Amino acid sequence: MSEFVSKNLAVNEKGHLTIGGMDTVELAKEYGTPLYVMDEDLIREHCRSFRRSMEKYYDGAGLVCYASKAFCCKEMCRIAKEEGIGLDVVSAGELYTAAGVDFPMDKVCYHGNNKTDFELCMALKYKVGRIIVDNIFELERLNELAAEAGVKARIMYRIKPGIDAHTHDFVKTGQIDSKFGFALETGEAFEAVKRALSMEHIEFVGVHCHIGSQIFDIAPFAEAAEVMLCFIEKIKKELNYEIRELNLGGGFGIKYTEEDTPVPYENYMEHVSKRVKELCKEKGIKQPFILIEPGRSIVAPAGITLYTVGGIKEIPNIRTYVSIDGGMGDNPRYALYKSAYDFVAANKADRDKDSVVTIAGRCCESGDLLGEGVSVQTLEPGDTLAVLATGAYNYSMSSNYNRVPKPPVLMISDKKVKIAVKRETLEDIIRNDE
Numbered sequence: 001m002s003e004f005v006s007k008n009l010a011v012n013e014k015g016h017l018t019i020g021g022m023d024t025v026e027l028a029k030e031y032g033t034p035l036y037v038m039d040e041d042l043i044r045e046h047c048r049s050f051r052r053s054m055e056k057y058y059d060g061a062g063l064v065c066y067a068s069k070a071f072c073c074k075e076m077c078r079i080a081k082e083e084g085i086g087l088d089v090v091s092a093g094e095l096y097t098a099a100g101v102d103f104p105m106d107k108v109c110y111h112g113n114n115k116t117d118f119e120l121c122m123a124l125k126y127k128v129g130r131i132i133v134d135n136i137f138e139l140e141r142l143n144e145l146a147a148e149a150g151v152k153a154r155i156m157y158r159i160k161p162g163i164d165a166h167t168h169d170f171v172k173t174g175q176i177d178s179k180f181g182f183a184l185e186t187g188e189a190f191e192a193v194k195r196a197l198s199m200e201h202i203e204f205v206g207v208h209c210h211i212g213s214q215i216f217d218i219a220p221f222a223e224a225a226e227v228m229l230c231f232i233e234k235i236k237k238e239l240n241y242e243i244r245e246l247n248l249g250g251g252f253g254i255k256y257t258e259e260d261t262p263v264p265y266e267n268y269m270e271h272v273s274k275r276v277k278e279l280c281k282e283k284g285i286k287q288p289f290i291l292i293e294p295g296r297s298i299v300a301p302a303g304i305t306l307y308t309v310g311g312i313k314e315i316p317n318i319r320t321y322v323s324i325d326g327g328m329g330d331n332p333r334y335a336l337y338k339s340a341y342d343f344v345a346a347n348k349a350d351r352d353k354d355s356v357v358t359i360a361g362r363c364c365e366s367g368d369l370l371g372e373g374v375s376v377q378t379l380e381p382g383d384t385l386a387v388l389a390t391g392a393y394n395y396s397m398s399s400n401y402n403r404v405p406k407p408p409v410l411m412i413s414d415k416k417v418k419i420a421v422k423r424e425t426l427e428d429i430i431r432n433d434e
């Protein structure tokens with residue numbers, strides 16, 4: 001039996017898969033399927049390891065902000081609040097969720113490439129710590145709205161640092177073509193800083209970049225920090241303005257399958273801090289306050305999804321479809337990106353993975369699959385199938401396509417179950433219908 005991709009998973013004496021010490025077959029029986037199960041203790045451990053790395057390597061002169069788009073509900077905001085980390089939001093809905101647990105708003109970053117007036121006003125009303133401004137139109141609008149509200153907006157700029165680390169081999173080209181942020185190469189970012197500094201209702205505190213997602217190398221983060229510090233130096237020299245904050249975004253990789261090789265989360269801050277300190281000394285600029293924004297890496301390894309196997313269709317010499325009671329509605333990532341996952345028959349997790357099948361969802365779409373040609377124990381109708389490392393971008397990306405109610409989210413801590421999100425009912429499905 002090979003090891004699982006997440007360390008909170010194991011097999012018990014019945015041969016059942018466990019998460020945080022709880023029998024997943026029992027959970028599926030009690031709460032029904034599809035079912036999201038998250039290990040709260042592991043989420044907290046990840047929050048702490050990022051926070052600790054900021055303290056240990058950067059003297060605590062920074063803030064870890066959890067990117068809530070990865071998984072957002074009140075319980076997750078409560079956990080972030082209790083762990084003393086900040087929160088990234090990208091919509092009124094995420095901000096409202098944070099407000100619902102009295103999240104300290106000075107630790108909130110508001111992102112997005114097209115915030116509405118309603119959202120900008122809401123961010124001002126709640127006094128969020130930093131609004132990450134994406135473009136000049138938004139800057140002008142925010143200045144007007146802040147004037148109307150009689151306040152000053154604290155902002156950072158989203159910068160395209162010209163580093164694309166979406167793949168293993170990061171390249172320094174092509175990034176001008178992104179819908180996010182101000183370009184450095186064209187002078188757009190520099191002109192925008194001049195404009196912000198001239199505005200009465202804008203307090204310009206820093207610059208932000210986010211170079212991609214599911215990144216396994218440390219080098220692109222250090223490289224991005226270097227590009228950003230050069231810009232900070234240029235602003236200091238040419239505009240005599242010292243930028244105080246540097247936000248390096250998220251994107252730290254996690255293990256979805258055996259092929260993924262993430263580095264320990266502490267290593268990012270260790271390397272980046274060292275580089276930032278060196279460069280600041282070299283350039284004669286003040287060490288900026290640093291923000292990082294892990295999303296996936298905090299929640300993905302902590303979650304699994306449990307399904308019940310239905311019909312199995314063997315097409316001779318072609319493939320075998322195993323149908324489950326969920327799919328793209330609760331996990332659109334395979335349909336969107338062909339994302340790879342690890343599959344385990346939860347009720348026979350001690351057996352060998354001796355079959356190769358295609359996992360089919362229940363929606364009326366041929367593309368509603370969770371994996372093709374995946375290795376798993378031989379499945380039969382009624383088995384409980386676990387998909388691993390689904391804690392990020394699953395519940396948060398779920399939909400009601402085909403009017404299928406969304407599954408609930410359970411949080412496991414110290415072998416106790418908390419319902420973080422209730423299962424949707426059929427009544428919920430028609431709630432807004434007139």
Ligand SMILES: *Cc1c(COP(=O)(O)O)cnc(C)c1O
Binds near residue numbers: 296
């Ligand atoms: C999505 C996003 C993150 C988090 O990315 P992960 O890959 O989940 O760590 C952080 N910052 C910004 C601005 C983002 O858009």
